[in-house]
Amino acid sequence: MGAYYKVLGAKIPSHFLAIGTYSAVIGGVLSMNKSKPADTANAPAAAAATVPVVPETSAKDEEFDLEKVLGSFLKEETK
Known part of the structure; x- marks a missing residue:
């Protein structure tokens, strides 16, 4: 299917890493934009x-x- 990366001894597909990166960035941005009432x-x-x-x-x-x-x-x- 695609390239695999070895992270802590486990083979992880590159698209899983991309999805995790996007999720982390979007989650971080959304958590910083919470406004006070x-x-x-x-x-x-x-x-x-x-x-x-x-x-x-x-x-x-x-x-x-x-x-x-x-x-x-x-x-x-x-x-």
């Missing part, structure tokens, strides 16, 4: 809390302060 009571409040706060900059201030932005973002996330 949404809390419907606080849905609008939760959506508003995830928007990052960007500090206002004036026209004179061309320099972007990454530490300040990350600090404000982390403060909002820990609330």
Whole structure:
């Protein structure tokens, strides 16, 4: 029928290995995509809390302060 591979001393057909590989990959992807149930009571409040706060900059201030932005973002996330 086809090629056989010796795995741990047993002869295994190549199509069994292909089916096992596909099953493992698809199963892994599906297990990672499980979503958490949404809390419907606080849905609008939760959506508003995830928007990052960007500090206002004036026209004179061309320099972007990454530490300040990350600090404000982390403060909002820990609330």
